[in-house]
Amino acid sequence: MSKKGRVLTSILTVVVLLAGTAFLLLRNSSFLQATTGKELSNIKVEGNKVTVDLVAKETETELAPGVKMPVWTYNGTVPGQEIRVKQGQDITVNLKNELSVPATIHWHGYPVPNDQDGVPGLTQETVKPGQTFTYHFNAKMAGTYWYHSHEDSANQVGKGLAGTLIVEKNDEQQKPDKDLTVMLQEWVKPMAGMDHSNMSGMDHSQMMTQDTSTMDHMAMYNLFTVNGKSGSLIDPLKVKTGDKIRVRFINAGFQTRLMDFGNVSYKVVSTDGQDIQQPAEMKGKLLPIAAGERYDVEFTVPSSSFMIYDRTDRPAAKDIQILVENKKNKQVEKEVVNTEKFDITQYGKGKAVAASKYNKEYKLAFEDVADPSVDMGMRYTINGKSFPNGPEIIVDNNDVVKITYENKGKAVHPMHVHGHFFKVLTKNGKPVTDNIYKDTLLVEPNEIFEIELKADNPGNWMYHCHDLHHAASGMALMVKFTPSVNADPKAVKE
Numbered sequence: 001m002s003k004k005g006r007v008l009t010s011i012l013t014v015v016v017l018l019a020g021t022a023f024l025l026l027r028n029s030s031f032l033q034a035t036t037g038k039e040l041s042n043i044k045v046e047g048n049k050v051t052v053d054l055v056a057k058e059t060e061t062e063l064a065p066g067v068k069m070p071v072w073t074y075n076g077t078v079p080g081q082e083i084r085v086k087q088g089q090d091i092t093v094n095l096k097n098e099l100s101v102p103a104t105i106h107w108h109g110y111p112v113p114n115d116q117d118g119v120p121g122l123t124q125e126t127v128k129p130g131q132t133f134t135y136h137f138n139a140k141m142a143g144t145y146w147y148h149s150h151e152d153s154a155n156q157v158g159k160g161l162a163g164t165l166i167v168e169k170n171d172e173q174q175k176p177d178k179d180l181t182v183m184l185q186e187w188v189k190p191m192a193g194m195d196h197s198n199m200s201g202m203d204h205s206q207m208m209t210q211d212t213s214t215m216d217h218m219a220m221y222n223l224f225t226v227n228g229k230s231g232s233l234i235d236p237l238k239v240k241t242g243d244k245i246r247v248r249f250i251n252a253g254f255q256t257r258l259m260d261f262g263n264v265s266y267k268v269v270s271t272d273g274q275d276i277q278q279p280a281e282m283k284g285k286l287l288p289i290a291a292g293e294r295y296d297v298e299f300t301v302p303s304s305s306f307m308i309y310d311r312t313d314r315p316a317a318k319d320i321q322i323l324v325e326n327k328k329n330k331q332v333e334k335e336v337v338n339t340e341k342f343d344i345t346q347y348g349k350g351k352a353v354a355a356s357k358y359n360k361e362y363k364l365a366f367e368d369v370a371d372p373s374v375d376m377g378m379r380y381t382i383n384g385k386s387f388p389n390g391p392e393i394i395v396d397n398n399d400v401v402k403i404t405y406e407n408k409g410k411a412v413h414p415m416h417v418h419g420h421f422f423k424v425l426t427k428n429g430k431p432v433t434d435n436i437y438k439d440t441l442l443v444e445p446n447e448i449f450e451i452e453l454k455a456d457n458p459g460n461w462m463y464h465c466h467d468l469h470h471a472a473s474g475m476a477l478m479v480k481f482t483p484s485v486n487a488d489p490k491a492v493k494e
């Protein structure tokens with residue numbers, strides 16, 4: 001090629017790149033547009049196959065008015081690129097790591113084959129800087145899921161390395177007028193004058209409040225976002241009277257959120273990707289969403305505008321008010337503060353099924369102990385031991401396992417199992433609604449739950465608290481299928 005030709009080609013390349021970037025920025029500028037399924041240059045759809053190129057990289061973004069900070073992203077945005085596919089499609093994701101540290105992708109809640117689960121040291125080698133790793137699985141289950149790095153998770157997810165995975169049903173009876181995804185995230189705002197390029201090396205204890213026993217160490221997360229935006233940067237959700245809206249809430253943070261819809265009636269149609277049977281409309285209840293959990297909410301737009309609030313007892317919660325703006329009546333309904341909490345275990349009318357016979361039973365008791373030598377100054381134990389020295393769940397394929405959780409500590413634990421869903425059987429000794437299936441269950445202090453896990457996805461799986469700081473401080477175990485029980489928990493880099 002001539003010199004002129006080369007110059008022309010490079011100019012063209014720049015123009016194409018800029019156009020692509022502008023398109024991406026445009027698409028991510030509003031959470032309303034984030035789920036419309038427009039075709040993007042890094043997503044290829046050929047028949048039943050969807051190929052997505054994701055680049056893990058650092059970028060700088062304005063999360064709150066005037067708060068520009070470095071974040072770690074999949075494809076340059078917070079949250080990372082939404083992967084929205086149809087049920088039954090084959091998904092290929094090429095992850096290129098342009099960070100300065102190793103990373104992976106874990107498909108949270110998705111029952112992928114074990115070697116696609118993204119746990120370094122257990123299901124794959126970590127993806128080193130400059131390397132590419134290809135994930136492949138079939139989108140056999142519909143629902144709301146998410147993805148995040150499982151390497152140094154508490155740190156990497158806290159820096160933003162998370163995105164959404166939405167699998168749309170093929171046979172959706174009544175599609176909502178709008179189908180939106182809301183990812184909730186928590187951040188540590190850089191302190192004035194601090195070199196925030198070095199945040200990862202920072203000792204968390206320096207940022208903690210003095211009294212670790214009150215679990216108030218999470219106060220270090222002093223910036224909350226809705227789809228990567230806080231305060232006045234949050235785009236209003238523009239709707240009209242009578243519209244049926246589905247909002248898929250995903251908590252990618254560390255603490256339980258309490259969403260408040262004020263006086264507006266809503267239904268919880270799905271949790272952790274699993275449909276609720278006969279969900280009743282309700283009003284006046286706060287929706288708790290624990291770390292790692294998903295709740296799909298549906299409501300019909302009333303004749304006025306209203307706010308969705310987060311009632312979490314943190315100053316940062318005040319900065320994530322979502323305005324649902326009715327085009328015909330922009331007058332916002334007067335704020336109503338609800339206090340009663342919604343309880344998924346007493347909701348809906350699941351079809352009763354015959355009690356299962358259990359091949360195995362395990363009892364897991366959780367405690368927390370002050371330990372200055374670990375992350376955040378607290379160590380978390382299961383049956384008195386911390387990972388990798390604690391218990392293991394050993395199963396044969398298709399075993400039906402009953403697991404009892406007892407939270408004897410002071411912290412809340414959203415327990416998450418990889419590669420499987422489980423059925424919730426009882427809460428504090430009382431039966432719950434039939435057919436509540438989840439992959440992440442919030443276990444609060446003094447609560448006892450029984451769950452049923454059908455072990456039907458062979459491999460070695462992590463099973464841990466999704467307050468990722470708790471997981472890093474011992475609150476993890478493994479489910480191992482025979483005959484692959486030789487996997488060494490000490491090799492796992494969560």
Ligand SMILES: [Cu+2]
Nearest residue numbers: 413465467470
């Ligand atoms: Cu926990």
